[in-house]
C-alpha cells in the first residue's frame with residue numbers, strides 16, 4: 001500500500017518535472033521572461049493547492065525536489081507574488097514549510113508562532129493573503145514533540161512566554177486520561193490545531209465569510225518530525 005502510494009507520487013513528480021520543463025521550454029520559445037510568472041500561477045483553486053502541498057511533501061520524502069532553483073524563482077517573482085497557500089505553523093526549527101512542502105520561493109505565505117496559535121496580527125496577515133493576494137488554502141500545521149505544547153502542559157512561563165502557553169492550554173483536557181506520557185504532547189498538539197482553526201473562524205469575520213462562500217479553505221495538518229510526513233486532517237488514516 002505504502003509502496004504503491006510512493007510509486008504514484010514518484011510518477012506524479014516526474015510528470016510535474018516534465019510538465020515544468022515543457023512549460024519552461026515553451027515559455028522561452030514563445031514569449032520570453034514574462035511568461036515564467038505563469039508557472040507560479042499554475043495553482044488555480046483550493047483543490048489544486050491542497051494537491052500541490054501533498055505532492056510537495058511526497059517529493060520532500062522522496063528527496064525529489066523540483067523547486068530548488070532559487071535564482072530562477074527570484075527572477076520569476078520579482079514583479080509580484082501570488083502564493084496559493086498560507087501555512088501557519090510553529091517556530092520549531094525542524095518544521096520549515098518551504099522545504100517540507102518543496103515550495104521554494106513565491107508559492108506559500110508562512111506565519112510562524114510557537115505552538116501555531118493565532119493572534120490579531122496573524123489574522124491580519126491571513127486576511128491580506130485571502131483578500132488581496134487571493135490565496136486559496138490556509139493550513140494550520142502542528143507537529144509532533146512540540147516544545148510550546150509541552151510548555152503549556154508543564155505550566156512553563158517567562159516574561160512573555162506565559163501568555164503564549166496560556167493560549168495553548170485550552171487544548172489540554174483536564175478530565176481526560178491520556179495514554180503514554182510521550183503521546184500526550186501529540187494529542188494536545190492535534191487538539192491545539194483544531195482550536196486554532198476555531199479561533200480563526202471566530203475572530204475573523206472576513207475569513208469566516210470567505211470560508212462560507214467556498215472562496216478559501218482552512219484545514220489542519222500535523223507534521224511528524226521523526227519521519228517528515230505531513231498528515232492533512234481531511235485524510236482518513238490508513
Ligand SMILES: [Zn+2]
Nearest residue numbers: 090092146147
Ligand atoms: Zn512546536
